[in-house]
Amino acid sequence: MTTTRRAGAGLATIACAGLTGFALAAPAGAATPDAGTAGSFLTAQLAAGGDHFSTSAGGQSYPDYGLTIDAVLALDAARVGQQGAGRAAAYVSKNAASYNAMGSDLYAAATAKLLVFAQVQGLPSAGYAGQLRSLQQPSGQFKDKSAYGDYSNTIGQSLGVIGLQRAGTPNAAATAFLLKQQCTDGGFRISFAGACTSDPDATTYAVQALAASGGHAAAIGKAAGFLAGKQTANGGIIEPAAGPTPNANTTALAAVAFTLAGNPAAAAKAKAFVAGLQYDCSFPAALRGGIAYDRKAFDAQKAKGKASTAIDSDRRSTSQAVLGLTGTPYLTLTAGGSASAPSLACGAPAPTGTPSATGTATGTATATSTTTGPPIITDGGTTGTGNSAFVVGGAAAVGGVALASAGLRRRLRRR
Incomplete structure (x- = not known):
């Protein structure tokens, strides 16, 4: 008899031969990975951080508004944890100017992300839409207004297209500029300057933006084909800028793109990869429901045992992974759902059979993980034409803006 069940984060095949008089029970750590229990991890982490997440640079800690937004949107997608999401949303709204602006400087990607965030939460958003339009160039590009250079990129451009579409003011010029970032292999580049080198993360956001705009089936099909070419046998997607192996962030975003492109098989494989990185009942309670960045990160936490x-990276990967598990695009995402989030049910199961007096086990059981991969070296990078020294050294001056968003890839490389 051969059965397949979730064991840890991998898919384990249990091969059993000649078992007589016994029925196999599920292990005590078994639980179905899902977005709801990931929400439990996020709400606990947000509460521990004072209703927001933080990042550090130069020995100092700064509010990470971009990551906090990602967590709020994840809870909305999972339809859970709305009390915690509401408190975090209020924190971001109160401090929004510290995220997308500094003095007379105004940042395109952060402004676009705030626009979508406010729309999802049902908060006033017209001001962000106006700010975004003020940054638009004759070419259609949403460009940073900053003395320190321009860090705008395809992800921010895509969010801008989605936000203005949600506002009921479609921007054809912005969409046309986005389409010009598509490379010959179907993918989209992250930076607007230099050679056209496709980036999986940028491509996933571009697919969402083009789907929101409508009428771009051919471009979406080519982009989805590029992503499918990056999908490994275990369903994960490789982001070359982050390392040579699949990670949960990129794969989750790709799952949404595959769904929008009409490729449910690729979407299902991507979701299975992400679900395979969720911390189960064998981990300490504080980690359960969270989703590791990659296989190496998962195994490292596992090796720590009770000390993990x-x-x-757990907070970053979980925040983006939830959208992939639900398959929810930014265009249709709305706030709402249950006030709290469900925790993993980790009680020991009752036996499913009674051993006979003479029953003996005459076979052996083996388990083989099929979700493996080498480590990711980094989980993000800086892009654009601005002064990168300022991004590293001037974080205090911008209140963490340059470090604020995993989703916008305007962070320092992390090792």
Whole structure:
């Protein structure tokens, strides 16, 4: 008899031969990975951080507004944890100017993200839409207005297209500029300057923006084909800028893109990969429901045993992974759902059979993980034509803006 069940984060095949008089029971750590229990991890982490997440640079800690937004949107997609999401949303709204502006400087990607965030939460958003339009160039590009250079990129451009579409003011010029970033292999580049080198993360956001705009089936099909070419046998997607192996962030975003492109098989494989990185009942309670960045990160937490605690990459990967598990695009995402989030049910199961007096086990059981992969070296990078020294050294001056968003890839490389 051969059965397949979730064991840890991998898909384990249990081969059993000649078992007589016994029925196999599910292990005590078995639980179905899902977006709802990931929400439990996020709400606990937000509460521990004072209703927001933080990042550090130069020995100092700064509010990470971009990551906090990602967590709020994840809770909305999962339809859970709305009390915690509401408190975090209020924190972001109160401090929004510290995220997308500094003095007379105004940042395109952060402004676009705030626009979508406010729309999802049902908060006033017209001001962000106006700010975004003020940054638009004759070419259609949403460009940073900053003395320190331009860090605008395809992800921010895509969010801008989605936000203005949600506002009921479609922007054809912005969409046309986005389409010009598509490379010959079907993918989209992250930076507007230099050679056209496709980036999986940028491509996933571009697919969402083009789907929101409508009428771009051919471009979406080519982009989805590029992503499918990056999908490994275990369903994960490789982001070359982050390392040579699949990660949960990129794969989750790709799952949404595959769904929008009409490729349910690729979407299902991507979701299975992400679900395979969720911390189950064999981990300490504070980690359960969270989703590791990649296989190496998962195994490292597993090796720590009871001493394992949530780290920065756990919060980042879980925040983006939830959207992939639900398959929810930014265009249709809305706030709402249950006030709290469900925790993993980790009680020991009752036996499913009674051993006979003479029953003996005459076979052996083996388990083989099929979700493996080498480590990711980094989980993000800086892009654009601005002064990168300022991004590293001037974080205090911008209140963490340059470090604020995993989703916008305007962070320092992390090792």
